[in-house]
Structure formats: C-alpha cells, structure tokens
Amino acid sequence: MDGQLGWGTLDNDEWRKGPWTAQEDKLLTEHVSLHGDGKWNSVSKLTGLRRNGKSCRLRWVNYLRPDLKRGNITPQEEIIIQELHALWGNRWSNIARSLPGRTDNEIKNYWRTHFKKSKPSKKVEKARARFLIRQRQEKQGQEEQQHLHQGAQQQQADMRAAMKRAEEAALAEDMEEMTYVYSVSCMLQGGGFSGYSSDGSTGDGSWGSLWNLGDVPDRPSAVTALHGERR
DNA sequence: AACCTACGCAACCGCAATCTA
DNA sequence: CTAGATTGCGGTTGCGTAGGT
Structure with a gap:
C-alpha cells in the first residue's frame, strides 16, 4: 500500500501516515469543535498536525465524529x-x-x-x-x-x-x-x-x-x- | 504451545465531482 | 470560461486478533 513507506512514517511531502495517535485525535477533534468540519486542508496549517486533508477528513468521518454509533451492526x-x-x-x-x-x-x-x-x-x-x-x-x-x-x-x-x-x-x-x-x-x-x-x-x-x-x-x-x- | 487462517477494522490510494479564484 | 485546489467516494491493503488445528 505505502510501498516502502510502511506505517507511521512520513511521505515525501512530510505528511504523517499510518495509525493515528491519541494526541493527533485530540488536535483534530479540537480543530473541528472550533472551526467545524470541512476545509480539511487547513487543518495542518492551523493545528500543526502533520496529516493531509484527506487523512483528517477520513479520520473524522470514520472514527472521531461524535454521532457515530459504536458496536455491531444490528x-x-x-x-x-x-x-x-x-x-x-x-x-x-x-x-x-x-x-x-x-x-x-x-x-x-x-x-x-x-x-x-x-x-x-x-x-x-x-x-x-x-x-x-x-x-x-x-x-x-x-x-x-x-x-x-x-x-x-x-x-x-x-x-x-x-x-x-x-x-x-x-x-x-x-x-x-x-x-x-x-x-x-x-x-x-x-x-x-x-x-x-x-x-x-x-x-x-x-x-x-x-x-x-x-x-x-x-x-x-x-x-x-x-x-x-x-x- | 506454536502455527495457520479467517475476520474485522483502520487507513491509504486513485479517480471523479465540485468549488473557487 | 477555465485551470488548479479541494472534497468525497469506492476499491484496496495491511495489521491485529480470535479461533481452529
């Protein structure tokens, strides 16, 4: 997938990849609570998070969103x-x-x-x-x-x-x-x-x-x- | 106990659609 | 109107783990 990059590393553009840390989750959550979702490409600029916009959006949508229903599919x-x-x-x-x-x-x-x-x-x-x-x-x-x-x-x-x-x-x-x-x-x-x-x-x-x-x-x-x- | 396999999940990639200057 | 930037979507991959042998 990542070629030789592997997980939790930086790619050529210095974006972090791989599993998100609790610290990164916290930064992203705070950013969204302050500025709302959308404008994902500005997240790295405003928070210092070394994740690209796509990665931030995906993390928010699939994992951090407060309205997510946890647990098995009924x-x-x-x-x-x-x-x-x-x-x-x-x-x-x-x-x-x-x-x-x-x-x-x-x-x-x-x-x-x-x-x-x-x-x-x-x-x-x-x-x-x-x-x-x-x-x-x-x-x-x-x-x-x-x-x-x-x-x-x-x-x-x-x-x-x-x-x-x-x-x-x-x-x-x-x-x-x-x-x-x-x-x-x-x-x-x-x-x-x-x-x-x-x-x-x-x-x-x-x-x-x-x-x-x-x-x-x-x-x-x-x-x-x-x-x-x-x- | 060690190994194998299948499953569940998180995260990435490429592409298309949409937005914006 | 157009080109570049951004966003959203679907497909795919890799890791961790539970269960079976």
Whole structure:
C-alpha cells in the first residue's frame, strides 16, 4: 500500500501516515469543535498536525465524529444494508446515509466480510426471506399486544404522511430522481417483494414497514433514503 | 504451545465531482 | 470560461486478533 513507506512514517511531502495517535485525535477533534468540519486542508496549517486533508477528513468521518454509533451492526441494519445494496449496488455513502451513525467505510467493510462471497441473487433472496420472517414475527407479536398494534398503526400512518411530504419536496427538487424512486417503489410493491404486503400489515406496500423494524432510528422518510444524492 | 487462517477494522490510494479564484 | 485546489467516494491493503488445528 505505502510501498516502502510502511506505517507511521512520513511521505515525501512530510505528511504523517499510518495509525493515528491519541494526541493527533485530540488536535483534530479540537480543530473541528472550533472551526467545524470541512476545509480539511487547513487543518495542518492551523493545528500543526502533520496529516493531509484527506487523512483528517477520513479520520473524522470514520472514527472521531461524535454521532457515530459504536458496536455491531444490528440484524435490522443488516437487512437494510442488504436491501439497499440490492437497489444501489456499491453506493456505500448512499447506504450509509440511511443508517444514522454508520459510516460508508463501516458498511463497506461489513459487506465485504459478510456478503461478498455469496452470489447476488442468493443474497437478495436471503434478505427477502429474513425480512418476511421478521414481518411474520412482528405480526404475531402485534396480535398478542393489541395496544402496541394500535401504536404501530399510528406510527405507520405518520410514516406515510412523512413520506408523502418528502415525496412532494423531492418532486419539486428533482423530477428525474423521483422517477427513479418511484420505479424502485413499484418494483418492491410488485414482483420484487411478492409477500411484502400479503398479510396486510402495510396496506400500501410502502417502505414504511422497512423502517419500522424495532430499533431502527427515526428517519425523515424512506424517500429521503432513496433520494440520497447520486454522484 | 506454536502455527495457520479467517475476520474485522483502520487507513491509504486513485479517480471523479465540485468549488473557487 | 477555465485551470488548479479541494472534497468525497469506492476499491484496496495491511495489521491485529480470535479461533481452529
């Protein structure tokens, strides 16, 4: 990777490379708290940190950011990763935007270690199967707890309303993108997810249920996730 | 106990997109 | 408008470590 440079050394431009020290982390964190993120190339000038802008940005985004979620990828997050990867392919930054607290690097690494070996068709089928199993389990749980069921219905209604608002905003913003989103939505409602709404749990077959899986944090809407900027 | 292998993670690189003078 | 600088993204690599033999 670094050729003969190895880790923790200086390259020809006198930039430090390799693992970050606690001291460097502290300098970068202080810099960002004072000046905000961005302007990464000015970090070395202002802090004396011998790291180039790219290295600083990467360290902040992937490790130092305060809103990062530590710990293992949850089964819910795993499902979302699989579904979104089936839709978008290796658009890691897009997928990461749909998983608050997770970085594109983290998701990329997770994908490589967990799913890379399986064939695409199999992995999508697997994701669907798990999703449907979970749907069924959730429905059973809801039948046992009627009051919770009502709450979930309300939540889904809220989600649909939020999605509608987001759709309208997105439409005004970017018609082309919305066409794409709509086609994806149709795909999922139709052949793509044959059992998606078969039990009536999501009457409109929307993305709402996907974001309703337990501890998945609130999202503005699934459309927001789908509407992530494309390069 | 020593060695091997696979996995998880952090960090680098090259390239493309975007910004700015 | 354009060229150079900066930022962001995806692919890849290397290290540390846990688990198996």
